[in-house]
Amino acid sequence: MNAPSSPLVDEPAIFATLERAGTADAGAVRAVLAKARELRGLDAPEIAVLMKVSDPELLAELFATARDVKDTIYGRRLVLFAPLYVSNMCANECTYCAFRARNRAVVRRALSQEEIAQEVRILIDQGHKRALLVAGESYPREGFSYVLECVDTIYSVTHGNGEIRRVNVNVAPLTLDEFRALGERKIGTYQLFQETYHHQTYASVHLSGKKRDYDWRVTAMDRAMEAGINDVGIGVLFGLFDWRFEVLALMQHIRHLERRFGVGPHTVSVPRLEPATGSDVALHPPHAVSDIDFRKIVATLRLAVPYTGIIMSTREVANIRRETFALGVSQISAGSRTNPGGYADEERADASQFCLGDHRGLDEVVRDVASLGYIPSFCTGCYRLGRTGADFMALAKPGDIKQHCDPNGLSTFLEYLIDYASPETRAVGERCITEALDSMGAWPRERATQLMGKVKAGERDVLC
Ligand code: SAM
Ligand code: SF4
Numbered sequence: 001m002n003a004p005s006s007p008l009v010d011e012p013a014i015f016a017t018l019e020r021a022g023t024a025d026a027g028a029v030r031a032v033l034a035k036a037r038e039l040r041g042l043d044a045p046e047i048a049v050l051m052k053v054s055d056p057e058l059l060a061e062l063f064a065t066a067r068d069v070k071d072t073i074y075g076r077r078l079v080l081f082a083p084l085y086v087s088n089m090c091a092n093e094c095t096y097c098a099f100r101a102r103n104r105a106v107v108r109r110a111l112s113q114e115e116i117a118q119e120v121r122i123l124i125d126q127g128h129k130r131a132l133l134v135a136g137e138s139y140p141r142e143g144f145s146y147v148l149e150c151v152d153t154i155y156s157v158t159h160g161n162g163e164i165r166r167v168n169v170n171v172a173p174l175t176l177d178e179f180r181a182l183g184e185r186k187i188g189t190y191q192l193f194q195e196t197y198h199h200q201t202y203a204s205v206h207l208s209g210k211k212r213d214y215d216w217r218v219t220a221m222d223r224a225m226e227a228g229i230n231d232v233g234i235g236v237l238f239g240l241f242d243w244r245f246e247v248l249a250l251m252q253h254i255r256h257l258e259r260r261f262g263v264g265p266h267t268v269s270v271p272r273l274e275p276a277t278g279s280d281v282a283l284h285p286p287h288a289v290s291d292i293d294f295r296k297i298v299a300t301l302r303l304a305v306p307y308t309g310i311i312m313s314t315r316e317v318a319n320i321r322r323e324t325f326a327l328g329v330s331q332i333s334a335g336s337r338t339n340p341g342g343y344a345d346e347e348r349a350d351a352s353q354f355c356l357g358d359h360r361g362l363d364e365v366v367r368d369v370a371s372l373g374y375i376p377s378f379c380t381g382c383y384r385l386g387r388t389g390a391d392f393m394a395l396a397k398p399g400d401i402k403q404h405c406d407p408n409g410l411s412t413f414l415e416y417l418i419d420y421a422s423p424e425t426r427a428v429g430e431r432c433i434t435e436a437l438d439s440m441g442a443w444p445r446e447r448a449t450q451l452m453g454k455v456k457a458g459e460r461d462v463l464c
Pocket of ligand 2: 094
């Protein structure tokens with residue numbers, strides 16, 4: 001049987017590219033790395049060459065190139081967010097997920113708007129400014145408008161000095177009209193993972209429910225962008241099928257969006273399968289990705305799409321997270337719970353989606369990140385100032401975005417240190433800010449100093 005192909009994902013072409021890449025010689029690998037340093041991205045055959053690298057010396061060169069590219073474009077900033085699970089009710093049977101419909105081991109719950117407001121107050125008290133709304137695919141009586149109400153609720157809560165300033169959303173694929181309604185709520189990024197781009201594997205792990213429809217899912221970002229949602233985030237659930245195939249398929253998806261809308265996704269997520277209650281697949285991933293291959297995935301993506309954010313969740317343990325910051329990650333979650341109501345009720349884990357690798361709270365993660373020399377950023381400026389989609393990329397490409405992001409990153413970090421940090425974290429953070437200022441160019445340093453002066457004087461949410 002021929003491998004399936006669609007306008008979006010052409011499986012025979014991917015397998016052919018992987019086969020042609022063989023094991024490239026050192027010269028060919030170095031030529032690809034030299035091109036990657038030009039920050040213009042890579043094509044599929046070049047990506048395939050990098051993914052085949054196993055020689056330790058070449059691997060070290062791949063990682064060093066990814067570090068340099070990350071540093072040139074993003075500097076030392078790492079943006080922080082928290083997932084906010086509003087419901088674990090689901091009508092689909094995804095064999096890897098604890099929320100799957102037939103799993104009786106999970107206690108089902110859809111939070112009321114007041115319960116959501118309570119979760120939001122807790123996140124604000126921790127210092128978060130960005131939340132990622134997550135839900136299974138079965139909404140309470142009010143249907144999809146439940147999700148819209150949840151977004152409204154999250155934005156409506158103010159508490160102490162804080163509020164959630166950007167709500168990103170990860171829910172099942174929507175119709176064009178539903179996407180329009182979501183866009184009107186001024187969400188940040190609409191995020192959806194294809195899980196696996198391999199048709200046969202997709203069919204074998206999605207046993208029933210709407211999610212069985214591969215095409216409905218893979219075309220979701222087209223509908224989102226048609227509906228005017230400029231920032232979309234895509235991803236693969238690594239472990240279901242060969243990771244090299246998935247990376248090239250993800251690239252086909254990206255190039256399709258670029259061709260059609262003039263801009264690709266704002267972010268790419270790289271979740272690896274984690275153990276989940278009632279799931280053998282999650283416990284024994286059929287194509288488990290080793291730690292070294294996982295680092296290769298991050299480094300290769302950094303070089304392939306240098307201006308696209310890479311998100312690292314708390315599925316991974318602290319050490320892996322640390323290593324991938326340098327290789328290309330630009331956004332991380334912290335202090336996460338994957339059960340609805342999990343921030344208010346820390347004891348209840350019987351409703352969680354999967355097991356976490358990093359259990360540390362936000363304060364500890366911020367301290368760790370800052371002590372490694374990264375700037376924890378709580379900035380939400382770009383999308384609120386209209387710098388989204390193609391506008392964001394136009395600004396990002398010549399490196400101009402750093403002129404805004406570095407000062408905004410520092411001023412939001414200072415807000416965090418003053419309002420929420422423990423004394424220990426504040427001391428580490430203030431040192432980090434001083435070092436960051438010393439290494440900045442004159443203009444951004446001046447802007448950062450001005451913005452931080454306002455924050456010290458009691459102003460909040462100051463942006464440039
Ligand atoms: N229900 C919607 C959907 O499936 O798109 C949205 C949210 S779902 C709760 C979020 C993501 O969690 C899924 O897209 C999947 O990639 C991930 N996930 C599910 N089970 C997982 C597991 N065992 N380990 C790691 N990630 C998992
Ligand atoms: Fe439901 Fe999403 Fe889990 Fe599938 S991955 S069972 S759709 S919550």
